[in-house]
Amino acid sequence: MVYIFIIQVIMASSFNHEDRDCWYFGAIGRNEATDLLMAEREGGVFLVRDSQSSVGDYVLCVKEDSKVSHYIINKTQQQDQARYKIGDQFFKNIPELLSFYKVHYLDTTPLIRPASKKTEKVIAKFDFEGKEKDDLSFKRGDILTVLFKDEEQWWTAKNKDGKVGSIPVPYVQKIDESQSPIDAPKPTTNNTLTQAEAAKKNQMQRRLPAKARVKQVRVPNAYDDTALKLEVGDIITVTKMNINGQWEGELNGKTGYFPFTHVEFLDDENEN
Structure with a gap:
């Protein structure tokens, strides 16, 4: 038996x-x-x-x-x-x-x-050229399938050819489950810049270090001592803008990383 x-x-x-x-x-x-x-x-x-x-x-x-x-x-x-x-x-x-x-x-x-996995798809807001061997490069408008949400700013995804790699979260946007890929929102094609495109423009034109104001609260993982805690209204000194969307800066005497989507440069760089 x-x-x-x-x-x-x-x-x-x-x-x-x-x-x-x-x-x-x-x-x-x-x-x-x-x-x-x-x-x-x-x-x-x-x-x-x-x-x-x-x-x-x-x-x-x-x-x-x-x-x-x-x-x-x-x-x-x-x-x-x-x-x-x-x-x-x-x-x-x-x-x-x-x-x-x-x-x-x-x-x-x-x-x-x-357990059954829910299929979550995202659309690329603009081009991403991976720098590491595990990165998944993609073009603006590509549809990607999310496999794992490994980190806050980096997910593992698969493209239409079955290639798997890491993608920067700020560079993509979620496709609503009720929409087919055909109905998915297309990246902006008019003169209005997306956040990522604006960031790239700033990256080419902004001289660092530069001051930026925090516009979104961020409470990092307690075990990540490289991430900065952000409060709305904080003034942060941006020292480096990385292509992966994780910028480096200094705030309240601490140096660390933060998502570029959480800040905006001060129009007047002398403002404090």
Whole structure:
């Protein structure tokens, strides 16, 4: 009877635990993961996400009965090798962990299949020429499919040819789910500049360092000590404008990074 049960579980859990794209959901929050899994009909549906409270760790989220359980996966080092710990179990990698829980219960269920991913598409507001090997270059008007929202300013996306890479978030805009790509809003073609285009124009004409006023609040991740906290009305000294949309500057005696979309240069550079 035990063997019959194990065979039934394996048959039910037919997902490919080596296929990271199907079960890894990136930096989504606890509430978003819960809502996504509660929309599933069956128990045993799961996803793996980044831990928000412990950078570098992961969370295995599983629908069990009428609730969603969140199991922390701690990444540890043992004799110079990474190990992934869940409960009192250690694994060489996450695929091995998922394979184990195909045939072993967590609380009330083994893992049956990954949660269904929502397809989110964005349209490029202007050209982006990647500088790093992992960057995904694109042209203005290209339609991209978002795979992971890895960071606040950088997402992983796929183009129409299936090529995958990192894209700067300020350079794209979301396409409404009710719209087809044909109906998607087209990048501005008249004399009105988009934020990104205006930034590029400023980058060519503005002499640095230059003063800018903060127009949007920004509270960075507590674990990111390179990011600046911004309050509306703050005056920041911009020292470098990077093509990835993360500018460098100085505010209240601290030097760090911030999204260019959160500031606007002072018309009078002598204004304070």
